[in-house]
Structures are given as structure tokens and as C-alpha cells.
Amino acid sequence: MDVTKTVKGILEKNNGEVSGIYFVACGGSLVDMYVAEYFMKAESAKCFTGWYTANEFCHVTPKALDDKSVVILCSHGGNTKETVEAGRVSQKIGAQTIGLTHNKQADLLKVSDYSFLYEWGADAEVKNNPMAIILDLTVSLVAKTEGYAHYDKFREGMGIIDTVVKNAIKQVQNRVQVFADKYQNEEMFYIMGSGPSYGHAYGFSICSLMEMQWLDSTSVHSGEYFHGPFEVTDQDRNYIMLMSEGRTRPLDERAKTFLQEYGKKVEYVDAKELGLGLIPDEVSEFFNPILFYSVLSEYRLALSKVRDHDLDVRRYMGKVAY
Numbered sequence: 001m002d003v004t005k006t007v008k009g010i011l012e013k014n015n016g017e018v019s020g021i022y023f024v025a026c027g028g029s030l031v032d033m034y035v036a037e038y039f040m041k042a043e044s045a046k047c048f049t050g051w052y053t054a055n056e057f058c059h060v061t062p063k064a065l066d067d068k069s070v071v072i073l074c075s076h077g078g079n080t081k082e083t084v085e086a087g088r089v090s091q092k093i094g095a096q097t098i099g100l101t102h103n104k105q106a107d108l109l110k111v112s113d114y115s116f117l118y119e120w121g122a123d124a125e126v127k128n129n130p131m132a133i134i135l136d137l138t139v140s141l142v143a144k145t146e147g148y149a150h151y152d153k154f155r156e157g158m159g160i161i162d163t164v165v166k167n168a169i170k171q172v173q174n175r176v177q178v179f180a181d182k183y184q185n186e187e188m189f190y191i192m193g194s195g196p197s198y199g200h201a202y203g204f205s206i207c208s209l210m211e212m213q214w215l216d217s218t219s220v221h222s223g224e225y226f227h228g229p230f231e232v233t234d235q236d237r238n239y240i241m242l243m244s245e246g247r248t249r250p251l252d253e254r255a256k257t258f259l260q261e262y263g264k265k266v267e268y269v270d271a272k273e274l275g276l277g278l279i280p281d282e283v284s285e286f287f288n289p290i291l292f293y294s295v296l297s298e299y300r301l302a303l304s305k306v307r308d309h310d311l312d313v314r315r316y317m318g319k320v321a322y
Contacts, residue, residue, distance in 0.1 A: 034199020078106020246285020
């Protein structure tokens with residue numbers, strides 16, 4: 001399936017209307033949806049939206065969900081039971097469902113009115129990864145149903161994001177090794193970001209560090225940093241600061257100024273420095289997390305190697321009953 005055909009099919013069935021777009025998944029797949037929900041809250045004037053961990057969606061289904069709604073579901077392996085159940089709940093109400101997975105035999109496909117088998121791996125283009133596909137679906141639906149003034153700029157950004165990401169990955173190769181060597185014995189990390197990038201601050205914390213490296217970590221929104229969390233700041237705590245391009249960059253710059261004064265162990269990952277400025281200013285903020293995902297994957301890989309802790313090792317996930 002492709003984005004254009006999916007959007008056309010949804011609108012034909014709904015007579016050109018969409019009452020809401022809901023994003024439902026678990027873990028890393030849910031993280032991939034954060035930027036699309038951010039776009040909805042920032043740019044849609046008419047649609048309900050929500051970003052739900054699948055099990056909660058099933059137990060506390062939004063009252064606004066109806067037969068004019070679209071529910072986007074994602075599961076990398078395709079068999080996450082909570083996400084599959086969320087698809088059943090959505091279809092029972094009459095909502096149209098879009099499922100994204102990497103597995104051709106996924107149970108998720110059985111509860112998806114429209115399906116995307118996305119690319120994955122080192123050779124895959126980022127525009128064909130789930131985060132970009134979900135964002136593209138969302139922006140396209142909004143553009144068709146209520147208009148989006150910067151849709152052409154968004155399409156331009158989608159056309160060059162892979163070039164930006166490839167250049168950024170080359171740019172950080174030396175610094176990720178320095179980071180890994182410096183922080184290999186640390187056990188706690190604070191990950192900070194704002195706007196659409198906060199989703200990946202959260203994702204890097206729970207998936208890359210807690211799940212894949214068994215390290216303690218938490219995410220802190222740059223805007224909330226000064227309303228409690230900054231009280232723990234000292235020269236012994238470790239921070240990774242995601243500096244976004246776009247409207248929320250002043251929040252990140254304010255936090256950076258404070259950290260430069262009172263912190264010491266801070267790694268700044270700056271989208272401006274990494275080339276996101278090649279994308280038009282009107283839409284660049286929505287491409288921050290696509291860039292940060294790829295760049296921070298290099299950080300976690302380097303850290304896993306110096307710690308001799310393979311990214312795929314698990315002690316509970318898929319091994320015990322839960």
C-alpha cells in the first residue's frame with residue numbers, strides 16, 4: 001500500500017471527512033508516532049487526536065472514536081497482542097484502521113483495513129521507515145481534509161531527509177566513539193528534548209538505554225526542566241540534550257544555557273549542526289525525530305560495543321510470562 005492510495009481510500013469511504021486520527025502502539029512503535037500526534041495538535045483545527053499505549057486504548061477507548069475516525073497501529077513484529085486487540089476494538093466501532101509492520105505474516109494485518117510492510121535495516125531509506133510513513137499519512141490526511149499551507153514544503157522535506165540523515169551519520173562517527181568511551185561505566189542518563197523531539201527523548205530512554213542496555217534512564221521535557229527536574233543538576237549527572245530545529249528550539253537553548261553553567265557531563269545532539277536546516281524552515285521541526293532516531297542509533301551502538309552488551313539481548317521480553 002502507499003500513502004496516496006490509502007488517503008484516497010479513507011476519504012472515499014468517509015465522504016471526504018475525518019473526525020479524528022488516533023495513534024496506537026507500544027514501546028518503540030509508539031515512539032515512532034509521537035511526531036505525527038504533535039503535528040495534529042499543532043496544525044489540525046478540526047480533528048480529535050490522541051497518542052495511546054495500546055493496552056490503555058483497549059481499556060479506556062476514546063469516546064470520540066467513531067466511524068469517521070482513523071486509527072493508525074504499528075508493531076514491528078506484527079503480533080503485539082495489545083496492538084492487535086486495539087485494531088479489533090477500533091474496527092468494532094467502525095473506525096478505519098491502518099497497520100504498519102515489518103512482518104508479512106503479522107496478526108496485525110488481520111485487523112488493518114490498510115497495511116504497510118515497511119523497510120527496515122541499514123540499507124532502508126528513512127522515508128520508508130514507520131516514523132516517516134506515519135507522519136506522511138497524517139500530514140496528507142490533514143492537507144486533504146482541512147488544508148495545510150506548507151504541504152509542498154513538507155513534500156520537499158520528505159524528498160531530502162535521507163540525504164540529511166546520511167550526512168549526519170557520517171558526521172557523528174568520531175563523536176559517538178568519544179561518547180561511548182567516556183560514559184561506558186555510567187548507570188543513569190537524563191535525556192532532554194522538546195516539541196516533536198520529546199518523543200524520541202522518551203524513546204531513547206525507555207528503549208535504547210533501559211531495554212537494550214539495562215541502564216537507568218528518564219526523559220525530561222526541556223520546557224519542564226525548570227519546574228522541578230533541574231534541582232538534581234550537578235557535575236556528576238549525565239545528560240543527552242536534543243537540540244531541535246523549529247518553534248521549540250528556544251526551550252532547548254534555555255536548558256542548554258543552564259546546563260553549561262551548572263552541569264558538566266552533557267552531550268549535545270544539535271539538529272541545526274547536523275544539517276536539518278536543509279529542510280524548509282516552515283516544516284523542519286517535524287523532521288527532527290527522524291534525524292535524531294538515526295543519529296542516536298549510532299550512539300547506542302557505540303555504547304553497546306564498549307560495554308560488551310549486545311543490543312538484542314533480553315532477560316524478560318519474549319522469555320517469561322507477562
